[in-house]
Amino acid sequence: VGLLQFVLNLIREREGRKIPPAEALEVAKRVKETYSYVCPDIVKEFSKYDKDPAKWIKQYDVVNKVNKAKTTIDVGYERFLGPELFFNPEIFSSDWLVPLPKIVDEGVQSCPIDTRRGLYKNIVLSGGSTMFKDFG
Numbered sequence: 298v299g300l301l302q303f304v305l306n307l308i309r310e311r312e313g314r315k316i317p318p319a320e321a322l323e324v325a326k327r328v329k330e331t332y333s334y335v336c337p338d339i340v341k342e343f344s345k346y347d348k349d350p351a352k353w354i355k356q357y358d359v360v361n362k363v364n365k366a367k368t369t370i371d372v373g374y375e376r377f378l379g380p381e382l383f384f385n386p387e388i389f390s391s392d393w394l395v396p397l398p399k400i401v402d403e404g405v406q407s408c409p410i411d412t413r414r415g416l417y418k419n420i421v422l423s424g425g426s427t428m429f430k431d432f433g
Contacts, residue, residue, distance in 0.1 A: 299382070299389065299390075299393075300329065300379055300382055300426060301322055301325045301326055301329060302325070303375075303378075303379060303382060303389045304325040304328055304329050304333075304375045304378075304379045305321055305322065305324070305325035307374060307375040307378060307379075308324070308325065308328065308370060308372070308375060309321075311371065311373065312370045312371065315359070315368050315370055316359055316368070316370065317359070317361040317362070317363070317368075319361075319362060319363065320359060320360075320361065320362060324357070324359055324370070327357065328357060328372050328375060328376075328379075329379055329426075330425075331357075332355055332357075332372050332375075332376045333375070333376055333377070333379045333380050333429050333430075334376060334377060334380065334429055334430035334431050335377070335380045335381075335383075335384075335429050335430065335431040335432045336377040336380075336381070336431070337431075339377065339378075339381060339385075342377050343374070346373060346374060350373070353373070353376075354371050354372065354373045355371070355372045355373075355376070356369050356370070356371060356372070357369070357370050357371075357372050380426070380429045380432065383396065383397040383426070384396050384397065384398065397422075401420060401422075405417055405420075
């Protein structure tokens with residue numbers, strides 16, 4: 298739920314109360330799954346969005362399940378900031394400070410030295426969030 302909550306918070310900061318509370322987590326999940334990707338340089342990514350927002354900011358239609366009202370929200374920085382949590386977790390919470398690459402490295406380094414090369418050659422990350430475009 299951490300990544301979903303982070304994406305939802307980013308959307309809510311910009312869109313305010315456009316998202317019906319009953320659909321909030323589902324909207325964050327859809328945005329994460331449909332639009333998110335890993336970027337190599339976060340500063341360049343912000344610059345890219347700021348220079349040409351019409352090209353990079355996407356629209357997502359939200360339908361209120363209660364009254365069937367349709368709302369369109371913008372999907373912007375959360376496209377790359379969501380996955381950025383794996384590499385810079387401190388942007389979301391001071392509870393998580395160790396990035397994923399360091400966790401993997403520490404795990405391999407804790408193994409006997411003669412097994413490390415084989416472990417580094419066979420790292421497999423799995424799960425829904427590893428499916429982000431450009432993750433691996």
